[in-house]
Amino acid sequence: MTFTGGNPQEEPPRRVAKKSKKRFLWLALVTLLALIAVVLSVLYDRGEFDGLRRRLLYTKAQKDENGCAQLYRYASDQSGSFASLDGSLVSVSMHQVSVLDETGKTVYEQTVKFQSPALVRGAFRAAAYDVGGTSVYVLTAKGLACQVDTSGEILAVALNKDGYLTVTSNESGCKAAVRVYDASGQPVFAYRSADRFIMTAALSDDSRTLAAVTMGQSSGVFTSYVVFYRINSESALTTTALTGSLIYDLIPMGSRFCAVMEEQLCFLDDSGEVRAAYSCGSDYLRRVDCGDGYAALLLGRYRNGTQHRLVTVDSDGQVMASLDVDGEVLSMSAAGRYIAVLFSDRMVIYDKTLAECARLDAVSEARQVLMRADGSAVLAGSTAASLYLP
Secondary structure, eight states: OOOOSSOTTTOOHHHHHHHHHHHHHHHHHHHHHHHHHHHHHHHHHHTHHHHHHHHHHTTTOOBOTTSEEEEEEOOOOTTOEEEEETTEEEEEOSSEEEEEOTTSOEEEEEEOOOSSEEEEEOSSOEEEEETTOSEEEEEETTEEEEEEEOSSOEEEEEEOTTOOEEEEEOOTTSSEEEEEEOTTSOEEEEEEESSSOEEEEEEOTTSOEEEEEEEEEETTEEEEEEEEEETTOSSEEEEEEEESSOEEEEEEETTEEEEEESSEEEEEETTSOEEEEEEOTTSEEEEEEEOSSEEEEEEESSSSSSEEEEEEEETTSOEEEEEEEESOEEEEEEETTEEEEEESSOEEEEETTOOEEEEEOOOTTEEEEEEOTTSOEEEEESSEEEEEOO
8 A cells, every 4th residue: 555645654644634523523413412402301391392292192183173082982980980091091980990092992891890999090000999899900001910809808009100019908817908919910018917907008119118007096196107118028117106187198209108198298208207298287188199209289278169279299398389279170180290180160281380281171071180191181071081182
């Protein structure tokens, strides 16, 4: 090979120039990727990314003039409850458990004889059961994942983000029992209470810590106790006493649990320490649901009436936003960054700062709203459910 223009060992600038050009191209590429990341972040913060995602996912959906797509039809049953899972609709009633996909096709159906049908939702699963019954149907968007049968009457059921199932039931030989099942329906932990009744229980999002709510009295004062267990140990980790009213629900929120009480929310870590609390003050707690890292509360100004206050609270007990609303509230649902409130005459979607994102006035047939993390919402009525696409 012949070199021209000098000795290549003494004059290598042309080779250096090529390397410099490559460095410039890499720098330009990194800058472009960083710019794209910033733009996507801004769009995500504004909720516009969710709108783009909805348009891509539901391009074929036939919408009416209100922006609703009629997707699901089912037999009329006033006892029905619903959950939205990855585009599918799960329903449970006194007579049937079913799953309908986005095309309205029935992908799972089971005839039941429930007296008090109940339905709870996790991140990607739902669990249908009868309060006082002995069977739990764990469902996904594609149908039945597993069925769990218990030896005692079921009191409460919960699902965590990993799909682990927690069942609280009455069992002979103890006041009550809590059993934890993995995503395949196999038992992984059991806690039997010999001295106190168990109201409800929940498993942490990392599937390591069980928290169970028991009742008792301390110095003549009614007290709720939260007992903590690591599911790899048979010994209780700790017990936390919360005086005052009942704990109605226990919701895992990241590394913490949110204990819902009549007059406040208490946030406990997985070692049993109360890390924060939010007081409802003189307001009456009507409804509560949790999105990503926050709780949404509907508070009543008076014991009866339509004057309410909508509040979002983070896991540190700090108020993120507060908004006065007026109207009869039929249903409230939170998912991702969004909260949907179904009034008797309208449905409004807010973000977690309680800025209004969308509003729908044609809701006379709806009795339950199911918020989706992408900003869409399912409106379920007595015989059909529609998907609202803002």
